[in-house]
Each structure stands twice: as C-alpha cells, then as structure tokens.
Amino acid sequence: MTMNSSTGVGIEAVDLVKTFGSTRALDGVSFTVPSGSVFGVIGPNGAGKTTIMRSLLDLIRLSSGRATLLGTDSRNAGPELRRRIGYLPGELILEGRITGRRLLRHYANISGPVQAGRIDELADRLGLDLDRTVRTLSKGNKQKLGIVQAFMHQPDLLVLDEPTSGLDPLMQQEFLGLVREARDAGQTVFLSSHVISEIQQVADEVAILRDGRIITVSGVEALRDTAIRHLRMSASGIDVAELHDRLFPLAEVGELEVLPTATGAEATAILTGALSPFVRAIASLTLTDLVVEEPDLEESVLRLYSDPTAQPARRGLGQ
Amino acid sequence: MIATTRTATPARADRFDRRTALPIFTKSLSDGWRSVVGWSIGFAAALSLYLPIFPSMSGNSQMQDLIDSLPPELTRTINYQQIDTGAGYTQSTFFGLMGFLLISIAAISWGAAALGGDEESGQLELTLAHGVTRVQVALERFAALTLKILALVLVALLLILFWNGPAGLDLDLGNLVVTCLLFGGLALVCGSAALLCGALGGRRIWGIGGGAAVAVIGYVFNAIGNQSVDLEWLHNLSPYYAAFGNSPLANGTDAWTVVLFYAAALVLGGLAALTLRQRDVGV
Numbered sequence: 037m038t039m040n041s042s043t044g045v046g047i048e049a050v051d052l053v054k055t056f057g058s059t060r061a062l063d064g065v066s067f068t069v070p071s072g073s074v075f076g077v078i079g080p081n082g083a084g085k086t087t088i089m090r091s092l093l094d095l096i097r098l099s100s101g102r103a104t105l106l107g108t109d110s111r112n113a114g115p116e117l118r119r120r121i122g123y124l125p126g127e128l129i130l131e132g133r134i135t136g137r138r139l140l141r142h143y144a145n146i147s148g149p150v151q152a153g154r155i156d157e158l159a160d161r162l163g164l165d166l167d168r169t170v171r172t173l174s175k176g177n178k179q180k181l182g183i184v185q186a187f188m189h190q191p192d193l194l195v196l197d198e199p200t201s202g203l204d205p206l207m208q209q210e211f212l213g214l215v216r217e218a219r220d221a222g223q224t225v226f227l228s229s230h231v232i233s234e235i236q237q238v239a240d241e242v243a244i245l246r247d248g249r250i251i252t253v254s255g256v257e258a259l260r261d262t263a264i265r266h267l268r269m270s271a272s273g274i275d276v277a278e279l280h281d282r283l284f285p286l287a288e289v290g291e292l293e294v295l296p297t298a299t300g301a302e303a304t305a306i307l308t309g310a311l312s313p314f315v316r317a318i319a320s321l322t323l324t325d326l327v328v329e330e331p332d333l334e335e336s337v338l339r340l341y342s343d344p345t346a347q348p349a350r351r352g353l354g355q
Numbered sequence: 356m357i358a359t360t361r362t363a364t365p366a367r368a369d370r371f372d373r374r375t376a377l378p379i380f381t382k383s384l385s386d387g388w389r390s391v392v393g394w395s396i397g398f399a400a401a402l403s404l405y406l407p408i409f410p411s412m413s414g415n416s417q418m419q420d421l422i423d424s425l426p427p428e429l430t431r432t433i434n435y436q437q438i439d440t441g442a443g444y445t446q447s448t449f450f451g452l453m454g455f456l457l458i459s460i461a462a463i464s465w466g467a468a469a470l471g472g473d474e475e476s477g478q479l480e481l482t483l484a485h486g487v488t489r490v491q492v493a494l495e496r497f498a499a500l501t502l503k504i505l506a507l508v509l510v511a512l513l514l515i516l517f518w519n520g521p522a523g524l525d526l527d528l529g530n531l532v533v534t535c536l537l538f539g540g541l542a543l544v545c546g547s548a549a550l551l552c553g554a555l556g557g558r559r560i561w562g563i564g565g566g567a568a569v570a571v572i573g574y575v576f577n578a579i580g581n582q583s584v585d586l587e588w589l590h591n592l593s594p595y596y597a598a599f600g601n602s603p604l605a606n607g608t609d610a611w612t613v614v615l616f617y618a619a620a621l622v623l624g625g626l627a628a629l630t631l632r633q634r635d636v637g638v
Contacts (some may be wrong), residue, residue, distance in 0.1 A: 056638065093484045096635035119486035129477030131386075145378035146485040149371040185481075 044071035044107070045191055046224030047092065051101040054087055054248075061087045063248035064101070064189055066236030069226055069241075071106075071192075074219050076235035077228040079245035085228040086126045087248075089197045092226070093123055106192055106224075119148035120344060126197035136181050139170055140188065148189035158184045175202040179341055187214060193293070194218060196227040200234060212238050263308070267331040270302035271321040279303055283322075299300035299324070370562040379482075379492050381501030387465065391503050394461045401457060402511065405448040406518040411526040413439050413523075431581040434599075441524030441604040445515065447472045450538050451599055454511060458538065459570040462504050462546030467562025469496040470631060471553020480637040489636075490628040493554065497624035500546050508539035537598040537608060540616025544594055545570045547623035557634070569594060594619075 047069040054062040062084050069075040077085050090096045092103050094110050103110045108117045131139060137155070144150040159166050164180040173181070178285055179202040186194060194215075200208045215225050217239045229235050236256055243253045252259075267289075271279065279301040280294045300322075307314060307328065318326075327341040375381050377514075422435055431547035435450045437443025470493060473479040483489060512535045519526050545566045551625050552565025575596035580596060590596040597617065601608060 090480075090637070094482055096638055097482055113488035115488055115491075118484060121484070123475070123481070123484035125480055125484070127477055128481070130481075131478060133386075141372070142378065142382050143481075143485060144372050145375045145382075146482070146487050148486065149374070152370040152372055155372075 045069070045104070046071040046073065046106065047075070047226055048104040049088070049092075049101070050103070052088065052091060052098055052103060053100045054084075054091060054096065055099045057275065061248050062091070062098075062101075065245070065248065065250055066101075066255055067243055067250060069224055070224045071220060071224045073240040074215060074225040074227070074238050076239035076242045077226070077245055078235055078242060079228075080230070080234055084248040085243040085245055086197055088245075089123075089126070089195050089226075089228065092195055093118070093121070110257075119189070120192040122147075122189065122191040122194045122196075124182045124194075124196045124199050125184040126201075128182040130178055130181060132169070132171050134170060135167055136164065136170055136173070137166040139181065140166070140185055143185045144188060147185070148191060150189045154188050154190070155184060158187055160213075161214070162207060176204060176207065179203055180207070183211060183214070189220070190218075190221070190223070192223055194223060194225045194227070196225065198229060199227055200229065200231065208234060265307040266327075267303070267305045267307050267314075268325070268327040269318065269323060270300065270325045271295055271323050272297075272300040272316070273302045273322050276301045279321075282317055283314075286317055288314055377495055379487060379495035380499050382573055383496050384502065387499065387503055387520075388463070390461070391506050394457065394507055398454065398507065398511050399514055400415070400554045402449060402514045402518065405453065406445065406515070406522045407522060409441060409444050409522045411439070412444065428582055432578040434581075435528055437602070437605075440605065440611045441519075441522075441526055442602070445524055445526065446507055446534070446599065446602060446604045449511075449515070450534060450604065454538065455541070455570075455574070455595070458504065458511075458542040459545050459566075461565030462500070462542040463506060463549045463563055463570065464566070465500050465503060466546035466549030466566055467553045467559045468610065469500060469550050469553065469562075470627060471549075471557060471558035471562040474553075474557040474636060475559050477637065492517055493628035493631050494624065497547065497550060497627065500550065500624075501543055501620070502513050504539050504543050504546060507542075508535050511535060511538070526604065527607075530604050531607050533613060534604045536613050537616065540613060540620065541573075541594055541598040543620040544623065547627070549621040551623050551627040551630065554630045554634075557636070 047067070048064060049067050052062045052065040053060070065084070065088060067075070077088065079085055087096065091098050092105060092110055094113055097111065105113070105117060106120055110117070136159075140155050144155070151283065156165070159180075162180040162183065164177055167175075170178065179199075180243065183196075183199060186199075188198060198306075200211055203211060212234060215227070218225055219238075225238075227235070227239075236259075239256055241253060241255055242259055244251045250258060276294045276296050280292065280303075283289050283292055283294075283303060283305065288307050288309045288311070289305045290308065292303060294301055294303045302325070311328075369502050419439060422430055422438065425435075434447045470479065470548060473482070481491075482492060512531065515524075515526065515535075516528075518524065519531075548569040549562040549566025551562075553559060553562030555561060555565075573593045576589040576593035577596040577600065579592065580587050590600055592598075594616075597612065
C-alpha cells in the first residue's frame, strides 16, 4: 500500500486518545507517515483533525497514546524538534499592528534558521505584499502570511491545518506546487482539508476521520476505486421490469431507478467497485445511451461521513 | 551581472537571516514601548497636578483644619494623616493613591495580556509551535513585564526629583529610591499575579481578576486595618501595607522588605511558567 521507499518515518501516531471532559475528541487514532511523503486527513468539522495536529505539536497533551515526529516523542519535546517543524494553525490569528515583514522576522527568530531571501521568494510566489500592516490584509493574504511562516525555514515536517482556506483557486494551485516541491525536497507534509480535490491532487495517502476515529487510510488510487460513479443508460426493445431484473441483482449497482421510455426503458443508478459485471450484464442490450461519470471522491467520502453504518453505496429499489 | 531570482535547490551553505537573542523578551518590549510611554504621560500628569501645590497645602493651617474636620476614618483610609510634610504628602497623594492606582492598572493589564490574553486571542498557539519552550516564553514575558514596570518607576522617580526642589518637598534621595523600589515591587506582585492567573485560565479576564484582587484586597485590608487596633491584624495580609505601612518615604525601609517583593514576584512568575507548561493551550 505504501509506495514510498524512503527509509525514515515522518510521523508515527500510536493509539492517540484525547478526552475533553466527557467528550472523546480522539478515540484511538493510529497512522504512519513515511518521511518525504504527503499525508492528507479529511473529515467533517469536529472530527478531530485539529486535535490531532495540536497534539502532534504538543500544544495539547494526549490522554493516552504517543506520537513520534521525526524520530522524537512529541510529548515535552524540546525546541530542537519544533525548529524542524512548520505549523499552520487552522484558525490563524496574527498580530495586527505590525507589517507582515516584521511579523515574519519575529517568527524567523523563533523557528529554524531561514535562508536570506527565502521570505521574499515565497511572498513573491504567493503575490503577498509584506510591507502592509497585517490588520489591513484580507483573510486570504493573512493565510498567505501563515503559509510563508510555515514554509520559510524549510522544515523537515510540515503540519498544515486547512492550509488553503481563504485562498483563491490560483493561489491554491500555487500552494499545492509548494507542497509538491517540499515533498520532492524530502520534506514530510501532513495536511488536513475539507476540499477533497486538493488532497487528491497532492496526497500520497489519505486518512478519513470521523468522530475521532480513522475510518480508512488508503492511497488516493485506492480511494478512487471505492468511489461512486453515476450511471445513466437507456435501451430500446426492453421493458422496465426486464431491465430492472437484469441490473438489480448486481452487487455493484445501487439506488437503481428504472423508467419507461417511448422505445424501451432507461435506468439511473450508482456504481461502486468493479465495472465488468455491469458491462457483462448489459452487453446484449440495444443501448441508445450510456453515461458513466468519472468517480467522485468527494461524494463517496461524504457518504461515509453522513451515515456511520453506510456502505460506500446503498442498495435501493426504484419503481 | 547575476540575475538569479530563485534557486531551485538552495545550497545548505547559504546565508541565513540573523537572529535576535531573547526573541520573546525583545518582542514584548518592542510591542510594549508605546504603552509605557502612555502610562508615563499619565504619571507626569498626576505628579504635575499634585506635587506643585504642596506648598499651599503644608503651610496652610486652614488646609490642616479642613483635614482635621474630616471623619478620622476617612483620613485614615486615604492615608491623609501626615500630609503636612513633603514625604507624607507625596506618599499619600502619589505613591499611596493615584500612582498606586495607575501603576497597578498598567501592571495588571500587561500581566493579564502576556499569557492569558495572548492565548485567548489565539496567537500563543502559533508562538508555542515554534522553537521555544513554554517556560522560556513565560519567563521572557515576565522579564519584559518587570522591565516595563521599572521603566515607569524610573519615570516617577525622575519626575519627583524634578519637583522636589520647586515644590519644597524636602525628600531624602535614599528614601525616595527605596520607596520607588517598593512601589515598583508592589506593582510587580500585582502584575505577576495577573500573569499567573492568566496562565491558569487562558483568558485575559482571569489575569485581570487575579491581579486586581491582590491590589484591591491589599488596599482595602490596609484601610480597614488602619481603623482600629482590633483590626490591625489585617495589615499582615496586605501587600500594600507591607510596602507603605511604615512610611518608607519618611523613614526608609530595610533591604529585606524590598527583596521580599521582588522575590515574591519571581515566585509568581515561576509558577506562571510551570502552570503554562502543564496545560493544554488554546482549547
């Protein structure tokens, strides 16, 4: 499953549990991020993404379990470890009264060493004016400041909580470019998002988190295999009942609806898993139309969120 | 002519940006100097209102008659028993009342903002994610708090020295210096209590509540203890009394009293650091 061949481990999380009072924010989360890879976490609000990130940074203390970052236990880790980490909080609050340049100089003072010119280079790429007072910047530009402070010291590990929030699509692409460059330079990236398409673009592996638990960890390709395809077809010389009987028994077909047409019948359904049983089943029909849409990762993941007991596709009987 | 704008794979031997020593401390000071200037102006206003009118108060028997006619409880509460001497007047009007109020508010607001306010705003989270320890952040901010308070104390000292001659206060320089140190120590204890409570609760209001409690209870216990011999034991619980009860501007004080205040502040600052180290931040 893991395609990365580099030897080190960027993050190893073992059975992370965090309770706040009676709320179990993390309920036994385990995952491994090989160094030099990009690991994405997706999940709805309140799933525990931010809690994982904060516990990795030792901002909050785990109730049990342990996390090892770059070979060092994160609990009470010294500043040496955090100098090798770049962190972008999900709720980025920056001091407003000073210019972006001065703010970044302050963070450069307390992060790993920053190469001369690196801050300007990043700001140029993101189209960020460093000489404006932070308070006067838009949300997107503040987010760019946060991205610069996370990337500027070229840390071995990047922990990025909803990094593209507030960025316009062009800047999202620029940011994803930064992430790819970081991976190519051997840096490990751990990022969360609710925008699945961007995780799909950069992540080597994806964890889906719900209610403080990881539902599944898989490669993006594997996730794509479980994804849902929308099907729309019509055939002539067949009636509704016959078409229904032909498609309904297939395990891959769900939410089937069959309607009569002037010349025959048409069906809509969703397809999951392998396509060939379906193709065999319709091979002898006289098709007048067949549309199988590209798998929608977002929808299949959202279905996982919405119903804890749901299979990726639910079977349903149309008329 | 070299026109490289971007290096694809920058060599590790490249030049790095220069770093500041004590980064949290220097940041606190560079953020806080405007506030110090503002409070200094307040000090200047208060001292320049009170001190120049001393000659018209002291030589004036009508003024003493007026004070004598006030209820003794009131004069004891606001410490106006001895305002016929320069030391008593300066103590009662500035160190014991207006100056105490101003420097306490400054110290408590700085102390409450340093950790509690910073956590509440969400900025502390990002600071602690960098290459610093929590103890370092707390102690460097405590050091900055101490320096800002001492800067205000120095402003007060210089202003009082300026008025000493013109207003005929006839203050002893040594006593003035130790009184200023006690004045700063008392404020620092209030500010450190605010720092500690802010670190405990993660909210600015916790710090303001804790610091104000030390200041107000100290003042009130002193005032009530002044009323009768039966209540004098309250003086033992009052930092305000410990600083000013023995009229240091007239009588001086022993070194231990001064040391005690700064040691107590250091303990509170250390507790703030240990508290912050244990806690979940930003939840």
